Amino acid sequence: MTLWLAIIGMGMVTFALRASLLVLPERVRLPELLRRSLRYVPAAVLTAIYAPELFLQQGTLHLSPHNEKLLAGLLACVVAWRFRLTFVTIAAGLAALHVFARLV
Amino acid sequence: MSVIVFAGASMLAAMQLLAADAPVALIVLTALFINLRFMMYSASLRQHLGALPLRWKLPLAYMLADNPYALCIARFADHPADTHKLEFYLGVSGTVWLVWQLAVLAGALVGAGLPASWRLEFAAPLAFIAISVPLLRDRAMVAAALAAAATVVLLHGLPLRLGLVLAAVAGIAAGLLTEKRRA
Numbered sequence: 095m096t097l098w099l100a101i102i103g104m105g106m107v108t109f110a111l112r113a114s115l116l117v118l119p120e121r122v123r124l125p126e127l128l129r130r131s132l133r134y135v136p137a138a139v140l141t142a143i144y145a146p147e148l149f150l151q152q153g154t155l156h157l158s159p160h161n162e163k164l165l166a167g168l169l170a171c172v173v174a175w176r177f178r179l180t181f182v183t184i185a186a187g188l189a190a191l192h193v194f195a196r197l198v
Numbered sequence: 199m200s201v202i203v204f205a206g207a208s209m210l211a212a213m214q215l216l217a218a219d220a221p222v223a224l225i226v227l228t229a230l231f232i233n234l235r236f237m238m239y240s241a242s243l244r245q246h247l248g249a250l251p252l253r254w255k256l257p258l259a260y261m262l263a264d265n266p267y268a269l270c271i272a273r274f275a276d277h278p279a280d281t282h283k284l285e286f287y288l289g290v291s292g293t294v295w296l297v298w299q300l301a302v303l304a305g306a307l308v309g310a311g312l313p314a315s316w317r318l319e320f321a322a323p324l325a326f327i328a329i330s331v332p333l334l335r336d337r338a339m340v341a342a343a344l345a346a347a348a349t350v351v352l353l354h355g356l357p358l359r360l361g362l363v364l365a366a367v368a369g370i371a372a373g374l375l376t377e378k379r380r381a
C-alpha cells in the first residue's frame with residue numbers, strides 16, 4: 095500500500111514538473127531569478143546524487159588512496175569530460191573499479 | 199513504477215527510502231527535488247515546442263528525460279529554424295522510453311541472477327557522472343556541482359537523505375553567486 099501511494103505520488107509530482115513550464119501559454123514570461131536558478135539544478139542535483147557513492151563508505155567520509163570507488167569515479171569524470179559518451183564512461187569506470195580494487 | 203514515474207534517479211532514491219520505512223510524503227518530496235531539473239528542461243524546451251497544442255505538449259512532457267533533452271537541445275541550437283522539431287523530439291524520446299522500459303523489465307527478470315562480484319551497482323553513479331560532467335562548461339556550473347557535492351557529503355548524517363534537498367539549494371546558490379561575481 096505504501097509502495098503504491100509512493101509510486102502514484104511520485105508519478106504525479108514528476109509529471110507536474112515536466113509539464114509545468116512547457117504547457118504555460120507562450121505570452122507568460124518567467125521571472126529572471128527563477129530562470130537563472132533553474133539553470134544550475136541539473137548540475138547540482140545530479141552531482142549530489144552520485145557524490146556520496148564515491149566519498150562515503152558505510153556512512154563515513156573515506157578520503158584515501160584506498161577508496162577504489164573514489165579513484166574510479168574521478169577517472170570516470172575525466173573520461174566523461176573528454177569523450178562525452180555515456181557507454182564509454184560506464185565501461186571505463188567499471189573497469190577502473192576492478193583494477194583499483196586489485197591494486198589498493 | 200517505471201511506467202508511471204519514468205525517472206530513474208528518483209526511483210533509486212525511493213527504493214532506499216522504502217527500504218528504510220520512510221513516510222510516503224518524504225519519498226514524494228525527495229522525488230520532487232531530484233526531478234526539479236525537469237522543470238528547467240521544460241522551460242527551455244518551451245522556446246522550441248511551446249507553440250504546439252496542449253494535446254501534444256502533455257505526452258511530450260511525460261517523455262521528458264535527461265538524455266533526449268540534451269540531444270534535442272543541442273540539435274535545436276544548431277538548427278533553430280528546423281520545422282521538424284516535434285518529429286525529432288518524438289523519435290529520440292520514444293526510443294529512449296522503449297529501451298528504458300525493456301531494460302527495467304530485463305533487470306527485474308534477471309538482475310538478481312548477476313554475480314555481485316561484477317559490482318554492476320557502480321554503474322548507477324557512473325551513469326550520473328556521464329550525464330552531469332559534460333554540463334560543467336563554465337565556472338558557475340562547476341561551483342554549483344562542487345557546492346552540491348560538498349553539502350551532500352558533509353550532511354550525510356541527516357536522516358532520510360534530506361542532505362540531497364539541501365545540496366540542491368546550496369548548488370543553486372553557489373551557481374548564482376559565482377555568476378554574479380564574474381559579471
